[in-house]
Amino acid sequence: IDAGKAGPGRPEGRLSQTAITPPQASVGLALYRIAHAKRPVIIVGYGARDGMAEVTALAEALNCPVITTFKAKGQISDSHPLGAGVLGRSGTPVASWFMNEADLLIVFGASFSHHTGIEPAKPTIQVDFDRMALGKFHGVHEPVWGDIGVTAGLFRDGLPAERACTDQRAELAERWSIWRAEKEARAAKDNAAGINSALLFRHLSETVPGDAILSVDVGNNTYSFGRYFECDRQSVLMSGYLGSIGFGFPAAMGAWAADTGRRVVSVSGDGGFGQYMGEFTTAVKYGMNITHVLLNNGELGKISKEQRDGEWKVWQTGLHNPSFAEYASLCGGHGIRVEKPGDLPNALVEALAADGPALVEVVTDPLLT
Template structure:
């Protein structure tokens, strides 16, 4: 009777944990894992990507969207190195991902063999669990521990497997452990909750800053804010937690935020941070009573001084406070900001309706809004496109995926691939700048190969436009930001998908409508104005001064300004 090999045991354990697909590329040091994957292809699907970075980014996006483990696979050496960017994205956004990497055979380790890299050291910083498997008998227990740790610590686990290990048969003495993990409920002490109630009862100008940790507590958040008469400001990863046009919502904060949110933060006397460790503290109040609610006690007071920390799950903590605080009848502060928000939307509407050549990118988001279903998934890349979608797309029940902490260019397309695999019945869009799309565009053929009808929207301005703006704000001349792009619509067709090239505003909505009806992988390549700057809602003196210096330098460079004679 044949015993299972370690490779077969690995695949069986992944299936037991509920893993139904893996992103990766075959190669010599993982062929002993690929074979058992082939045999189990009815239960677990291998998604062949064209670059391991895209596989890791897709695994991270899948975990962000579903809360389930994202899994990626690579060979030793170059393949494993390519995974790092996507794994750091998962680490910084705190989602569970398992990376399985090959390695040279056990008896060749330490000999500087072909493609040998010290993977233990390479992954040490990115991983919450990082182990090299050294025997078949060790494998089952280590796999379970790796997955359990990724879930519990919301991070990356890495298993490095020398090429010979998966071929060995498991002996009966192999350690058997559980394919499950337990979740604890965390609630703040009653004494701390009572202190919070006292602070909130005395608040005159309260503001809530809600982060990713509030995403699963939207009803509790709305009830709490309504009783407190408090506007809600959302961090970027929390976009969509409540609808953007909800009467309590002031949109985002910071360089991508809204003017009403900025004003509320500058005038608040009480700040309630819910499930966020907001890094841009310069936008937070200078003098306000601050309560921070977070399930991770280590995040409380990490970046911003707080008067009271409540270590607990957002929904239950907010529900307790809502029940105990008195209703704030004076709603003038909330109403003031609701009026400001109405004016803000009108201002954005005018930007979206501009008739210009080349097109303003805001008009592209308006067209997207018209065809996007309420349950659509938006995978948004990094750059000006982030600002545009964050401000101009009015979320209702849609899902929003982004590389929020690492902010890595190229995340849009892999995120859309993962979203369509997770939810094949839902509309999926990748909204990318030309710079971001250019980094991972080779994996559009992956969408074609696996018949994933995603719509990729490319804002094509032939520039790394956000960096151009940053250079100008520093008072520098633009340098190194021009891009030489292909025709992305023709590229889509070369890959076997469908492409639309849009250069006139009247062609924009028809292209979106056609892409929506085709139900095929599509790219909509929209030529937009390269000089449309991602203007912040509040412009500082330093930004104005820097931009003025840039303009003077530009005029000198063009010979339109001369120095006065001596």
Template sequence: MFRTTAGDLMMELLIDWGVDHVYGMPGDSINTLIESIRKVKDQLTFIQVRHEEAGALAAAAYAKLTGKLGVCMGIAGPGAIHLLNGLYDAKLDRAPVLAIAGQVETDLMGTDFFQEVDLANLFKDVAVYSQTVMSAEQLPAVLNQAIRAAYDKKGVSVLIIPDDIPKFEVERQARITSSFFVQSTALPQEKDIKKAVDILNEAKRPVILAGKGARGASSSLLAFAEKMKAPIVLSLPGKGIIPDEHPYCLGGLGLLGTKPSTIAMEEADTLIMVGTSFPFTGFLPAKAKTIQIDKDPSQIGKRYPVDVGLAGDSHQTLNSLMELVKNDNNGSFLEGCQENLKEWRTKLYEQEQDHSTPIKPQRVIRALQEVADDDAILSVDVGNVTVWMARHFNMTNQKFVISSWLATLGCGLPGAIAGCIAYPDKQVFAICGDGGFQMMMNDFVTAVKYDLPLVAIVLNNHKIAMIKFEQEVMGNAEFGTNLQNPNFAKYADICGGVGFRVEQPEELLPALKKAVSEKKPCIIDVVVDANEAPLPAKITFGQAAGYARHMLKEFFQEGKIHKPPL
């Protein structure tokens, strides 16, 4: 009977599942698996990262961009621990990821051996499925179950594999199960549809809030909005579901959103939530009839009280509602929202045209808009840069990836690496602040090594600027936010990429055009104004009062007030 090693069979099964690359760093407790990958390197590429966190973040971003399984690896102990941040990003954004963690050999487990860590407990909270493999025969079935769980539950599966297991021979057909999973389309109950239609028929000022669960339903979403004469507000993960410049789109909501969206929510008498469990409920209507559509029933009413829950696929559910709704509101509410949006966009345009120095970050985003293709991949880091991109970049058909729920600094560059691998023929940009970029900048050499032509745009203000603003809004003096930055353009050159340093507004667009034409990994180091605050779309009294307290503290420097002589 033909036998192969468990490690080799594992790679065959990964390929059967459609996995074509793995992020990781070799090490002693996964070296046997690395050898198995080497044998199939023409079908399964090993992407060597410089830090396992970058590999996990890239795997999560790949899953978010494509819907396919992202796969990452780490050795026992430190390598597995390094994976955690990226895995939590995948967990919170509900992205299917498989993490393969090495472990000490089975006869050494429980002896406090070198690099032995209780990995089962380490991954307990982050994983929808976690299993320590204890025999070669067990591995194939467990691998299939782990991948199926990651897809079905949209989360992280973890396989902990002691170093000796992949070496053992196993019969090719031993405990092999099916390498596929089956999906179904969920539909709401008819009685819930009827309740929703009754509310929708009475709505005079309806507003739609759409999230990432509405991806793939853009045509039915727009048709429903037109029938209801309802403006559409987008959550940050939902950015790009419909074009930002569509006449029904009011943009985002919350601290990163637009003023017209905030006003619309304040005036709405009916809220229709589609594929979102929006957490910042203070921006939602205080009094409005609410309908929530979500494929996952556990998300309905989870954070905000709803009158009707529709547990179903967004596309199918919206179509079902459209067949029955007979709303006849006159559209005046929608027209008022559109007028507000025109005024808001005029203000944004004025900010984007500011020619002062240091360069305004809004101007950087406008320049990016001019060079980015309609199908470009945009990997956005966390911080002030998120605000500028959310407000000032108008999505058409681009793909937008971010650490949404975990909001972890450093996600921009790994996301762009994943974007280049997923879509090798498309433009890929990483849009980062200087704080976020420096967290993962060592993996710029990964982009160079694998010839990934990403363009990293670094908004360099020598500050953790969003935290500076948060401190000021709290009424505190700024503290601990200054950064000592290198010249990122020179760093790109040293790594084997191409660097551009931009300090004047007129240098910005030429640098972007040149970087795109290089077809090499590039960094554009843009010196931007550190004092340009990402002010909320609508400032509350508390925020204004806090900022006033901050200004007094800055002026008197807390305890340094000198009494005048008598």
């Protein structure tokens, strides 16, 4: 069919505004619950990423913690007085404590999938711009269909002067203090089988630029990232939860290609990087400034853990690896291998300062995750 001079289609007249205002009745019912809650907690999923300014303002008005799902890690800084970290199996005991003690969950843009760890028995207000996401897995007390930012703003503006909620900031600071002490204790463990993940991600938290883009893979390395890495203003890219091994480095290439001017750092295990390690030559060819941190424990550690948890024999999870640092150098990039804990800080600084792609291969203990 000859299209003549029609040309390509354009978005005008095809896309509507997405800032959906929720029904007034839904807002009123939600505000009633919020006003009477003594220990409300806000939980944000990845779907709340564009409304975080309004969500944070609501939390500050309520003096209540903001917990994130794993996929939403970094949407509020871990240094914010109300940031409570990640919920779920890849999260922190800080987040779990406040959800368990809460008498109301105000959930913005979260899927409620099993991995999120959101307790279905708690009184819950669920806000989502996708109507089909409301009550998808189980009924909630107040489902609210609306744009995240618009709805959070309406909640904040509608708060009554008299409300039951307590200021949870001091308790939150105390819980962070307990968790950071526990992280230091874990970082000090040494089985003489490699560097442990708590120590690695402590140094990474201290070294990575505050505005970096971080892409992470799947597996134990990613669970440890969720648990131990403390976000400042970094943006975190992840594929989801399981079944997408190898995502980390290709995602970093995509982030670099977006030309944001921000440093790009990716994290993976040896199994994940092995899926797409040939792409390192592409990164060298185009001079991509990507720093890749590779946790090499010589196995598919997550699968080994699942086998041990099932009380089965660990079977066929070992890997036959090259020297990934030498491989990076042979490709024309910058490769560093770290076997001793004391060498880790300088290696990370060196890799971040390199021109072009750099890879830090860290020999890690598969049991200290």
